[in-house]
Amino acid sequence: MGTVVVGLGNPILTDDGVGIKVAAAVRELLAGTGVEVVEAYSGGLRLMEAISGYRRAVIVDAMTGGLPPGTVLRIGALEGRGTRNLHSSHDGDLAGALRLGRELGLNLPELVELVGVEAGDVETFGEELSEAVRAALPKAVAAVMAAAAPGMDPGGLGDAATAGGAGERS
């Protein structure tokens, strides 16, 4: 299979839901292109299992790295600078899970990329993003689109990025 976009995070924990919201917007933009969009809620093995079978994976998640809230970064998955939910306290981090999966001969993506959005608040229950993070949605959507579908015209991203809804596919 081709490319998968994974929205990672917790949709009821304020800015921790940014990955889920970006994925929802990207899903609309990528409809019919063959790029799949899924959601994931924890890192480690679960995340590795979610991206197995695809050739490329783009994971979008919140970051808490001390940058200004709303900062968007595109980073290689194994570059050491992680995002918030790559690690699962129950079984370890994505890098370890990927190494394990490769050793076991699972069909894992050749390329795993991350798009991180710096969060303002990840400790308060709520379904809305904080202001700075909401304002960064178009930029985050554009970064995910550039990584997942490099050839596509990114026109009209602003509208899609602010569309609501976080439907779940499984």
Place this chain on the structure above:
Amino acid sequence: MTRISIDPITRLEGHGKIEIFLDAAGEVAEAFFQVPELRGFEQFCVGRMAEEMPLITNRICGVCPEAHHMAASKALDALFAADPPPAAKKLRELLYCAFFVTDHTTHFYALGGPDFIIGPDAPPAERNMLGVIRKVGLDVGKEVIACRARNHQVIKTVGGRSIHPVAGIPGGWSRPISHAERDEIVASARKNVEFARFTLKLFDDLVLKNPVYRELLGSETYTHRTYYMGLVDGEGRPNLYDGTVRVVSPDGSELSRYHPDQYAEQIAERVVPWSYLKFPYLKKVGWQGVVDGPGSGVYTASPLSRLNVADKMATPLAQQEFERFFDTLGSGRTGGRYLPVHSRLATHWARLVELLYAAERMLELALDPEITSTDLRAKPGPVTGRGVGCVEAPRGILTHHYEADQRGVLTRVNLIVGTTNNYAPMALSIKKAASRIITGGKVVEEGMLNRIEMAFRLYDPCLSCATHAFGKMPLKVTVRDASGAVVHEVERG
């Protein structure tokens, strides 16, 4: 007091940290961990329709959504006075057993096992699931992944959606399973039983037959004589999905047995001056601080606890393992029951006994002729105003308590999550581990981080619910003298 902190280097996962206070002589006086409490869950829920709760609460945490879904569904049964038909309860329990098999398997191979199979003093780079798999063979690794995949599929089939089940409704279950689906589940359950037996054999060969690990298993460092709590059925056998709460004292005698609905009369929460965490304790015994012994109301709720409160197991192979567990660890008997095992590292073994039980129970339920019944829902009655639902989460008893007005709109929500029960025991274990490593103000760095991590890893804490995740993340230890100046620092990336 001198303070030593163990901090994650990065804030990948919130920011848990372990604080160790030394007294004037440089001995460990107090140890605990601090994790940021998530805020506002009650406000988030109040004003919503109660029936949304099984779908909201399973979002609290990425590790055990199934446990929240189940506790929420049961709380709604009570809130709407609708006792589900037998087949609905069986389907719920079937899904729940599949979840337990996955969770316990993962903990053993990815988190708990490395300390034993690779060794507590091995470099962290090797002490992980990959190290375990390299040692026991790639085929075993493939089995672990296959076990997760087939049970995730069962959860999806029975629960209506993968990861976050949607089938739990007030008074029952929204989705029957077909005969073909049942046959697939039976096949998966049979494989689970075999895999659980294999895992126990592995534990036998790699841990019990190794004198060093065997000693570690009973090590005094991680021994605390606390009260134990777990759900049991009418015959005193552990049940993961339903039962009454039984509490036994450190000497094995029963302190109390109560309906989960009565939790607030049995348990209180204590905030201590040095931490904002709320420590639950047994009201009957009282709060003496974070100490063990029969005079202290500190209790543990974990796989080990569930075995300690049991008269016996409900399935045949798990019963054999249960007996071997207590006999091997040298427990005598009292009143026809085994005396509790207090060594916390034995929790890893207890978890595998439970794994076998969950697999066997799943097979029993899948083979039950009633499991394909379509009679899955009792009609909800008028709102009772209050509903408490309780299941065993893999890491300890989980309670959801909702109150709602006549329209079913929530007015109050209270959750006691699995890990919260074990705050005090975890603090005890961390303190004891630290005491062995720090004496007279001197810190032995060798293996320090892992010895302390082992202390909480055995409880498989999931702080995503209570607070935030806190696993094998990078750690930083800072030792400060009485004035707060840093005198010693260790980092591990």
